[in-house]
Amino acid sequence: MKIAIIGQGYVGLTISAFAGEFFEVIGFDNNQKIVDQLNSGTSHIEGVESAVLQKWIKARRYKATTIGRDIADADLVVIAVPTPLTKDRKPDLTFIDAACKTIGENINKPVLVINESTSFPGTLRDYIKPAIEKYSTTVLEHLYAISPERVDPGRGDYNQKNTPRLYAGLTAEASEKTREFYSRFCDQLVEVSSPEVAEAAKLFENTFRQVNIALVNEFAQIAHSLGISVYETLDAANTKPYGFMKFTPSAGVGGHCIPVDPTYLAAVAEEHGVPATFIRRANDVNLEMSKYVVDRVQADNGGTLQGKSVLVVGVAYKPNVADVRETAAELVIEHLRNRGAVVTWHDDVVGSWRGESSAALSGADIAVVITKHDSVAEKAIVASARYVFDTTGKIKGVKGL
């Protein structure tokens, strides 16, 4: 069987690497640089080994391409393209639309189309199917299914194989074929009654995390104002063996999922006349954490940051990945610069970002830790500035926490 995977980023390349063991995979991506890199056997995604890619390339079971007609004779197509927000924070389905265009214009026989991109309930039925039919030059009866991706890049304990996978087809045949496909490389498949349930479950999973992170971020502020340790309090609460799940405070949430997906749910809720007050407020609380952190740093440093050198440590949105999408570091840096601080950042995993390079981990007046990669020594962070504020709660011996 020949599989076409549209989008070769975190999700698409991860699936390609697993699927290569059983199928011939065509990785379609519209970024020529990424495609060239992949065809040379180099992975750009944490968790996807270049050696695995090279193995499939050698066995002629993997090829990346930017050419639409290369997917023409695929038997199954997976969509794994970005689903971001527009400038006014509304669901942006333009990448999905472009993927549908590629499929519609190039696929020349009936296939199974599976969407793995995260989007609101109804996307498969009311958007993807009609869009592919609109772009198709001939009338083809494709099968359609959804299987939302749950991959957590950089995570070692859970992966494609042992993370249960939700799925649902628009028809029973689509569901059955989707099960057959994923059962090759996923241990546990969970069928739900409709694509809308699968789409909603994915959004709710990430909304659950978003609101709990917001709650603990708010609690961190309450605990500080009461003069008690948020970390000790959370550990104490976490001794309860049921009914509690520990989340930890931070400078805000980053990544492509948690700051974005809940807004997809809120938007569809509001379209149906349900005010998503809680989701909207959680998003605001998380966004406001960057200001709170900078307020605390300023208060601890004589009430002004004017002219002080501030080193932001860790600009990736989470440890051990180079992903900077929606990183809280961005807002923290903006607040610091607005208050006259001279800001540099250190993150050797990210290397370069927004035209700037990772600075040395030393010699600053103030260091603010946003993300702590395993490769960065705690001691080096503590020694990097005369005052260190740690938003991760992981570094011992710092003055601000």
Ligand SMILES: NC(=O)c1ccc[n+]([C@@H]2O[C@H](COP(=O)([O-])OP(=O)(O)OC[C@H]3O[C@@H](n4cnc5c(N)ncnc54)[C@H](O)[C@@H]3O)[C@@H](O)[C@H]2O)c1
């Ligand atoms: N990254 C995660 O941890 C994660 C987890 C679960 C779900 N998701 C969801 O999966 C989807 C993809 O996310 P991602 O993290 O893989 O994104 P990504 O940015 O890492 O990769 C997307 C890839 O798609 C390519 N692309 C964009 N438009 C295209 C088009 N029209 N045709 C072909 N290629 C195109 C881009 O060049 C890029 O390489 C999103 O909906 C996201 O919400 C992501």
